[in-house]
Amino acid sequence: MEPPKDLDQLHEEVGRRLAVSGQRYTGGRRALVDVLATAQRPLTLRDIVLLVPELPQSSAYRNLDALREGGIVYRISAGGDRAHFELAESLLGHHHHLICVSCGTIEDMRLDGKLEDEVDRALVGAAGQAGFTPLRHSLDLYGECSDCGDEA
Numbered sequence: 001m002e003p004p005k006d007l008d009q010l011h012e013e014v015g016r017r018l019a020v021s022g023q024r025y026t027g028g029r030r031a032l033v034d035v036l037a038t039a040q041r042p043l044t045l046r047d048i049v050l051l052v053p054e055l056p057q058s059s060a061y062r063n064l065d066a067l068r069e070g071g072i073v074y075r076i077s078a079g080g081d082r083a084h085f086e087l088a089e090s091l092l093g094h095h096h097h098l099i100c101v102s103c104g105t106i107e108d109m110r111l112d113g114k115l116e117d118e119v120d121r122a123l124v125g126a127a128g129q130a131g132f133t134p135l136r137h138s139l140d141l142y143g144e145c146s147d148c149g150d151e152a
Contacts, residue, residue: 004091010037013091014072021070028055028063033072033087042076042084042097042106078104089136096139102148109141 004010014033015025035051036043045064049057064085067073076084076097082104086092094116098107111119120137127134143149 007037010091017072018070023066023070028059029067031055032063032067036087041108042086044084076106078106099140099142100145100148101142102144105145
């Protein structure tokens with residue numbers, strides 16, 4: 001499925017998915033989808049609360065959990081208590097992550113189409129040799145961001 005092209009299409013798709021799962025698309029959930037859609041990277045709960053101050057932390061967390069259950073939001077663990085949240089890949093488009101092991105920052109990373117196809121072929125080949133049937137892949141690179149790397 002092709003990701004939504006604009007915020008109106010995104011909200012329409014999110015509303016549809018939540019309705020299918022028996023949930024309502026409330027104003028708080030809509031605010032969370034807005035902030036995650038425009039963030040350009042996965043966000044921590046703290047980031048989200050700073051960007052949507054009208055939504056108390058407990059409400060933000062409850063709504064993120066409901067969106068996660070509805071297949072709208074994906075939770076990424078960067079180790080320890082550093083959970084990040086982003087819209088599901090079916091809404092954002094296929095991408096990978098750069099994860100800083102020092103500060104826990106996560107950045108989105110997209111490969112060009114040709115390289116993505118090569119990675120996919122290599123993974124399918126390796127999986128096939130192991131008798132494994134792949135459905136999808138994700139690639140997370142762990143290292144240090146430019147801010148933490150500069151401290152060395």
